[in-house]
Amino acid sequence: MASVLRFRKLCLTTLRSYEPSEITLKDNKPKVDKKQEKSQVIGNKKVRWGCVNSCCWFIGCVCTTWWLLLFVYHCVPVNLGGLNGPEPPGVRLKNEGLTALHPVVLIPGIVTGGLELWEGRPCSQGLFRKRVWGGSFAEALKRPLCWLEHLSLDNETGLDPPGIRVRPIPGLVGADYFAPGYFVWAVLIENLAHIGYEGKNMYMASYDWRLSFQNTEIRDQTLSRLKANIELMYATNGNKKVVVLPHSMGVNFFIHFLKWVEAPPPMGGGGGPGWCAKYIKSIMNIGPAFLGIPKAVSTMLSAEGREVAFIRAMDPGLLDSEILGLKTLEHVMRISRTWDSIISLLPKGGEPIWGDLDSAPEDEHRCDFETKSYFQSTSRENNNSRNKVTRPQIEINERTKYGRIISFGKTASEQHSSKLHKLALVELMQAISNATCGEVWTEYGKINRNNIQMLADNKAYTAESAIDLLRLVAPKLMQRAEAHLSHGIATDLDDPKYAHYKYWSNPLETKLPDAPDMEIYSLYGVGIPTERAYVYKLSPADRCNSIPFRIDSSAEGGCLRRGVYYVDGDESVPVISAGYMCAKGWRGKTRFNPSGSPTYIREYQHKAPSLLEGRGLESGGHVDIMGNVALIEDVLRVAAGASGEEIGGDRIYSDILKMSERVKIEL
Amino acid sequence: MALLRRRKQPDSDPHPDPDQDPKPDEEDDKEQKASKKSNKNGKIKNYSCLDNCCWFVGCVCSVWWLLLFLYNAMPASFPQFVTEAISGPFPDPPGVKCLKEGLKAKHPVVFVPGIVTGGLELWEGHQCMDGLFRKRLWGGTFGEVYKRPSCWVQHMSLDNKTGMDPPGIRVRPVSGLVAADYFAPGYFVWAVLIANLARVGYEEKNMYMAAYDWRLSFQNTEVRDQTLSRIKSNIELMVATNGGKKAVIIPHSMGVIYFLHFMKWVEAPAPMGGGGGPDWCAKHIKAVMNIGGPFLGVPKAVAGLFSAEAKDIASVRALAPGVLDSDLFQIQTLQHVMRMSRTWDSTMSMIPKGGDTIWGGLNWSPEEGYSPRRSKHGKNDTESPTVSDSASEVTHANYGRIVSFGRDVAEAPSSEIERIEFRGAVKGINVANNTCRAVWTEYHDMGFGGIKAVAEYKVYTAGEIVELLEFVAPKMMERGSAHFSYGIADNLDDPKYTHYKYWSNPLETKLPNAPDMEIYSMYGVGIPTERAYVYKLTPAAECYIPFQIDTSAKDKGEDGCLKDGVYTVDGDETVPALSAGYMCAKGWRGKTRFNPSGIKTYVREYDHNPPSNFLEGRGTQSGAHVDIMGNFQLIEDVIRVAAGATGEELGGDQVYTGIFEWSEKINLKL
Structure with a gap:
């Protein structure tokens, strides 16, 4: 179908001006023409070759050729293309003698899980049990408003x-x-299948990624389902513990599950202490967002994150077009603000982890965009400016202040903290007046323009105050979400308040279960610039329902590119968030890991794929890493019974250990 | 994006018509001039056949795209609107009707699909199946059957020895509802059914499709895939997460006996059973609503195993009848089908059970005297008395003789039939040459002697059928008899009945101790259903199946019971009413030795009404084996029970056939 569509487009572009006339003529004209043609051919060998006919002729030619190629393509033996590719890791390991041992549980992250419709408004007729998220997104284009309505949750x-x-x-x-x-x-599934995995020992724990974690249990009983399936697989596979593979937000989801399953009902799953020790061999977190991602802040503030607001990346044209009445971003913000789960990705741990106004764990990070040519597009410029390369590094001695996750204006992001104009946020709390927008979409509609100016005057926000900022601009959202999620650091983990489920997905406010044999891996890509801090400006528009803030894409310099400060990471998750817990927070026996479960860090250096490789066999990108050969091999070995030591312990390319040393948290 | 661009066009489409019309002519004129010029230049443009072809293709494509576009732009309710305009307003779908009455999802629901209808996908295969990882081999479009038939047959077959x-x-x-x-x-x-259940609030969390590999014997699904454990765990989970509401089980077709097996398995102690303990069913199951259940087997299974000629079992044939006779497989399609389906143990679960006691002997059968209710079929409403006279003549059909060689034998009184014992007959040596190896069926181990011996015995009743199959296909039956049994238990407390091979036979097991559980038997009636066969020997050929249904055997009347060599009775096209109804009508009714705890049973028959016009598709009042799943009345019953109603509230029994009279004729100790 896709090919047909593509082809149709091709034809239409060439045809657009003629199509209508051709269609109206289709009933009478062709026959007449043909007769005329014939008579003329016979008569004086001179033919009228109408424009319409030419078009038809052209379409016909293209169609025929296309079909011919399609036919040939189908006739070619399937494995012709496969011969060129390298042997997949699954086959190689199978030849080494690896076979399926531990059952495997896959936990998808945010956005990547498909959603289907079970009940909807009249406008969604005919879509029962059809995908509304994932797949071809055909409905998003056909009936966008209807689609948005069905994807949003209750405010x-x-x-x-x-x-x-x-x-x-x-x-x-x-x-x-x-x-x-x-x-x-x-x-990954295909490679697992090569060594013998199938439906009975592989389980995809899909959940509704729009909901807060506890709500997935309340509405769908997803956590109970996951618990029952792990127990079932454990029992049916000869009492072999399971290997869990969470990805991205699935990591937080699974940390929540670990606490939930051992907590007593009704809040928890009632598995009792020791459940994790009994059923889980290892947790192999892929691209984990343990401590949140700065991107979530920008998404909530201005709907501008890249991966979280995946919609945008998928259809960049859509955003600026008039299809939705010029308010695409606002629409996106409206629905994404009904999704509690995005709040779970806000940076956790506040200033100790993410840095304060003047320092951050990544301080010594050097932005070498150019030497490593991170950006394909800029690589050409590098060749003629090679001698300049040393210059920016000297400049960078003026350290980038990563701690300021949001700053208004480039200067604010660089000034020393003493020079910053600071307002207590409490002052800002006052006088949130009712604006006069008829239909309020985003909560910005309720905020007075002057207050927004005041928010911007505050200049710089750290991880902690950024959350305060969000509380100001989106009070209802944060109130709803913070009943389910928390972003702090616990001083005393034995405080009874931490028995509440809202702390369960935050690794800094929970203890790991008592499971000394359970291994925790952190597998993530490095070598890709990853969003870490943003330079904002006020957006000029003053319309109703418009988003008053916008990333200042003109700000450049050093680690700053198009208004975004970058650090090392996998394009979505900075190294500090993915690696800190396994590198330091849980390493050995700490208060967060009282039983001393072993932790391992496995980093995968990103290598940009060549053109023919598709998304690459050695990619470190947040999602593309799922096709990384080295990662797949590690996963397969562990699933087949290897321990963390046997696959080589830590494997580190980034500065994660140094960074972790700079994080001052009592352990 | 192409779509979007397309969308703008129709707005401008109708209006510019008049203006645009002359334009092409003008352009044509210009073209003419141009061509004149080119004539002058000496380049004469000719229209070759190729150009015309291209032109034609272009036209067709454009029109096609236009239609496609209109189709896509059409509101989704349009077809329904048209249908309603023609055939009057639709009744509300049962889901909507029940929702309006205020019914809500209450008990979790488990579906157990039947044979053939469940999808199968590839997880590991040979070279020839490259690129089909996790693609459907069975179900879906069956695209691979056509692309690489022999490879497909190879992958669909199981191992000849182990049945694995x-x-x-x-x-x-395939797992999940999509299966x-x-x-x-x-x-x-x-x-x-799913769509209607969803209307009253069902979704994935309280609906579960117990998909299993329907090619395997029931116990082997547990051995290989742990399917039974999976079903147990999922039922437990659903009961727990839905506030302790017991599950309503809806098995269909072979799923019915699969679930019988499950109920025994789950309460049996591990390792052979699931170790759920003696009250598992009482705790977890509210009702078992069997749809079209072949409790006592189907005669069709015999024909399927004997000569690969049944419709449903070897549904490959029904699906693609052309393929069977074409040269695609070098004319051996049937043999290939037989070889493949004979490796499937599950087909043996449907061999008629209970022998002569249930299915009738040489001279009697429970359905004796049955004549088809012709008026139901709406074909000829002018029923003349003469025809009904002839119909009464036909009632001599001896349904008990499930397989008879020759029509005269099928009708003759038993005293006149000369039967020569086939058991122990020398099979003779196979003379077939090696080319037959490609389509190996056990017939090629059998020489002419054996074939003759089979034919000489003339008539086989249900009890003898099993022996017949053991004679012609010893290896298959050996495999099958390790997993299935077809008899009637004399003493149900005999310790041998704890073996799993008896679990799927309702005549050799007790129902679980669950007095509150309800068992429904819901099936369609009013469609002629295969019940007995007239066979003949095939004219010899090299690689062949030596027996064939004698399609020339027919009754004189339009409405006789014998058609194309097949005696039919009332049923749902696949399962005779006797097999579907007997257990609930008699065998389990009240407290019997098969139902010691007195589980309530209900018989719900649905009279077949063919769809009134083609717009209705497969009909909302159909009684056919699979189409009944779209029967509004049945769906309503299911929804009511799922929402909490009991059998009494539904209206108890609903019977159109003589199932109760037939049941009385069966002389079985209860």
Whole structure:
């Protein structure tokens, strides 16, 4: 179908001006023409070759050729293309003698899981049990408003709006491919299958990634389902413990599960202490966002993150077009603000982890965009400016202040903290007046323009105050979400308040379960610049419902590119968030890891794929890493029984250990 | 994006018509001039055949795209609107009707699909299946059957000896609701029921499709895939997460006996059973709503195993009848089908059970005197008395003789039939040459002597059928008899009945101790259903199946019971009413030795009404074996029970056939 569409487009572009006339003529004209042609051919060998006919002729030619090629393509033996590719790791390891041993649980992250419709408004007729998220997104284009309506959740409760039921797609199909041809888990699944995995020892724990974690249990009983399936697989596979593979936000989801499953009902799953020790061999976190991602802040503030607001990346044209009445971003913000789960990705741990106004763990990070040519597009410029390379590094001695996750204006991001104009946020709390927008979409509609100016005057926000900022601009959202999620650091983990589920997904406010044999891996890509801090400006527009803040894409210099400060990471998650817990927070026996579960860090250096490789066999990108050969091999070995030591212990390319040393947290 | 661009066009489409019309002519004129010029230049432009072809293709394509666009732009309710305009307003779908009455999802629901209807996908295969990882081999479009037929047959077959995977091949059932919602695109199985249940609030969390590999014997699904454990765990989970509401089980077709097996398995102690303890069923199951259940087997299975000629079992044939006779497989399609389906143990679970006691002997059968209710079929409403006279003549059909060689034998009184014992007959030496190896069936181990011996015995009743199959296909039956049994238990407390091979036979097991559980038998009636066969010997050929249904055997009347060599009785096209109804009508009714705890049983028959016009698709009142899943009345019953109603509230029994009279004729100790 895709090919047909592509082809149709081709024809249409060449045809656009003629098509209508051709269509109206189709009934009478062709026959007449043909007769005329014939008579003329016979008569004086001179033919009228109408424009319409030429078009038809052209389409015909192209079609025929296309079909011919298609036919040839189908006739070619399937394995012709496969011969060139290297042997997949699964086959290689199978030849080494590895076979399926431990059952495997896959936990997808945010965005990548498919959602399907179970009940909807009249406008969604005919879509029962069809994908509304994932797949071809055809409906998003056909009936965008209807689609948006069905994807958003209720503003007050964070659950289904009345009359709409959108549910995660269960089973491996839930997240094997996000869109046709764009694999998420498919490569890993196929390699696991090579060494003997199949439906009975592989389980995709798909969940509704729009909900807060505890709500997935309340609405769908997803956590109970996961618990029952792990127990089942443990029992049916000869009492072999499971290997859990969470990805991205699935990591936080699974940390929540670890606490939930051992907590007593009704809040928890009632598995009792020792459940994790009994059923889980290891947790192999892929691209984990343990401590959140700065991107989530920008998404909540101005709907401008890249991966979280994946919609944008998928259809960049859509954003600026008039299809949705010029308010695409606002629409995106409106629905994404009903999704509690994004709040779970806000940076956790505040200033000790993410840095304060003047210092941050990544301080010594050197932005070498140019030497490593991170950006393909800029690599050409580098060749003629090679001699300049040393200059920016000297400049950088003026350290980038990564701690200021949001700063208004480039100067504010660089000034020393003493020079910053600071306002206590409490002052800002006052006088949030009702603005006069008819229909309030985003909570910005309620905020007076002057107050927004005041927010911007505050200049710089750290991880902690950025959350305060969000509380100001989106009070309802944060109130709803913070009933389910927390972003602090616990001083006393034995405080009874930490028995509440809102702390369970924050590794800095929970203890790991008592499971000394359970291994925790952190597998992530490095070598890609990753968003870490933003330079904002006020957006000029003063319309109703418009978003008053915007990333200042003109700000450049040093680690700053188009208004964004970058550090090392996997394009979505900075190294500090992915690696800190396993490198330091949980290493050995700490208060967060009282039983001393072993932790391992496995980093994968990003190598940009060549043109023919598709998304690469050695990619470190947040999602593309699922196709990384080295990662797949590690996963397969562990699933087949190897321990962390046997696969080589830590494997580190970044400065994660140094960075972790600079984080001052009592352990 | 192309779509979007397209969308703008129709707005401007109708209006510029008049203006645009002359334009091409003008352009044509210009072209003419141009061509004149080119004439002058000496380049004469000719229209070759190729150009005309291209032109034609172009036209067709453009029109096609236009239609496609219109189709896509059409509001989704349009087809329904048209249908309603033609055939009057639709009744509300049962889901909507029940929702309006205030019914809500209450008990979790488990579907158990039948044979053939569940999808299978590839997990590991040989070279020839490259690129099909996790693609459907069975169900869906069956695209691979046409592309690489022999490879497909190889992957669909199981191991001849073990009845499990052949080495290097792993074909697994598709899991989840998608496994059996549609069998092929547009051919629903469970989809309609699912959609209606969803209306009253069901979704994935309280609906579970117990997909299993329907090729395996029931116990082997547990051995290989742990399917039974999975079902147990999922039922427990759903009961727990839905506030302790017991589950309503809806098995269909072979799923019915699969679930019987499950109920025994789950309460049996590990390792052979699931170790759920003696009250597992009482705790977890509210009702078992069997749809079209072949409790006592189907005669069709015999024909399927004997000569690969049944419709449903070897549904490959029904699906693609052309393929059977074409040269695609070098004219051996049937043999290939037989070889493949004979490796499937599950087909043996449907061999008629209970022998002569249930299915009738040489001279009697429970359905004796049955004549088809012709008026139901709406074909000829002018029923003349003469025809009904002739119909009464036909009632001599001896249904008990499930297989008879020759029509005269099928009708003759038993005293006149000369039967020569076939058991122990020398099979003779196979003379077939090696070319037959490619399509190996056990017939090629059998020489002419054996074949003759089979034919000389003339008539086989249900009890003898099993022996017949053991004679012609000893290896297959040996494998099968380790997993299935077809008899009637004399003493149910005999310790041998704890073996799993008896669990799927309702006549050799007790129902679980669950007095509150309800068992429904819901099936369609009013469709002629295969019951007995007239066979003949095939004219010899080299690689052949020596027996064939004698399609020339017919009754004189339009409405006789014998048609194309097949005696039919009332049923749902696949399962005779006797097999579907007997257990609930008699065998389990009240407290019997098969039902010691007195589980309540209900018989719900649904009279078949063919769809009134083609717009209705497969009909909302159909009684056919699979189409009944779209029967509004049945769906309503299911929803009511799922929402909490009891059998009494539904209205108890609903019977159209003589199932109770037939049951009385069966002389079985209860």
